[in-house]
Amino acid sequence: MSVNGKYRFAMYWAASCGGCDISVINLHEAILDLAERFDIVFWPAVMDAKYADVAAMPDGSIDLTLFSGGIRNTENAELARLLRRKSAILVAFGSCATEGCIPGLANLTSTGDLLDLVYEGPSMDNPEHIRPVSHTTMPEGDLHLPALEPLLRTLDQVVEVDYRMPGCPPETERIAEVLGLLTAALDGKATLPARGSVVGAGHSTVCDECRRDRGVKHVTAFGRLHELPPLDPALCLLEQSVPCNGPATRDGCGAKCPLAGAPCIGCYGPADGVVDFGARLLSAFASVVDASEPAEIDRILDGLPDPVGQFYRFSLAGSLLRGGRAARTSQPPTATPATTPAPAMATHGATR
């Protein structure tokens, strides 16, 4: 706790889009309640701060840290470790930190191919074939940049986390609930949830929250929304042949997407008791396929042209297999020669 009687709050973004930060800022006036109870000591999205300031804080002195984003490079990994050490409560905040999210889909691609696409893709003009390197020697001195790691990792694959809050991004109402609960617990007026548990979400599936009518499902052809005739607004989307990820996805979002006529894409991650999101969803989809002959099964499954994208859109990095073989066997592209002296500059990842 700070000298002014406020708790100390930090929020960080690693490999993320910043949407989680926006979702917190979306608290609108309630953000003032946050400022009332918390000293914001580190939050790069909204205020200037230096990593060195965080490093100088006593261990465990930040009462609450919301960590969004996956661990994609050496800087992300170092900040994860730093904030773990400095924080009493570390929350893996949002889909990236809890299960990898969209950036985790790069775990299908080798780092070489990834850099080729980004630096020499169709929209790039790069005649000198420039690639980022983690260590460059210039006349003025050595320059360092964080090095890309071969796989994106979730926060809990790098450090221990106290709580997981799913969502891409977490719904603002849920954030307000969680901040309220954690503040009350810090005040001693409520008990903290069990360590390691999921906060700010339900324990069942999106289907349980969805008010569409559910009956027996017999899918003879999966289709995307624009390929199908107008849908019945009151009937289950999966029943109407739309691949909807509700059956495996944790509730807590209010089933906003299916109720608005768009299929659930699974951003709230696996429901309670689900080890591997994709495996659970795949089981559910296989069960509604109305065919018993291999050829007919194949034809219906062809309606899901990108199975990994469908089943692991948000959860590939956090899944049992964590990614594809190309990424797993790729070498760090920016490894510097072993002869490089190893200064204490690991933030920039060039100490190999």
Add this chain to the structure above:
Amino acid sequence: MNEDVKMAPYEPVVLAFTCNWCSYRAADLAGTARIKYPPNVRLVRLMCSGRIDPTFVLKAFASGADGVMMTGCWPADCHYRVQNVKALRRFELLRRVLEQLGIEPERFQRFYASAAEGQQLAAEFSRMIEVVRPLGPLSWGRLPDVAPDLEALGQDDAQADLVALEAVG
């Protein structure tokens, strides 16, 4: 570790899921009839092939299996009427996922065996081992090298961090 153990040639490990009513009985028959098949196959008996959660298969690969085989009753012979057909649909969908992840299709196969087909099941086990062997170890359990220098940094104290981070500003 013993040098001899380290130098042992690669032997693939294949996990085979069997159903209580047909394919496990077939494996049992192979045993009582003294039909030989490679010891590389590890059997897991379930009540029905419909019980095979795709999670089991993914966990097997993630835990070091080089191949996984789903076995069960022939279509229309299922003790639980149609569950083997559901298993077939899950197999077809999971096969597509594994292929997209870069796992060779030879590593994930299925086979029907009635309780009388011990000979056929043993032959299929032998065949699969010989198909998987040349592919080499899958080694999915081992993660690629993720910046080991940073693992060491995790042990550092706050002072070292401060030195490291001052350079960043």
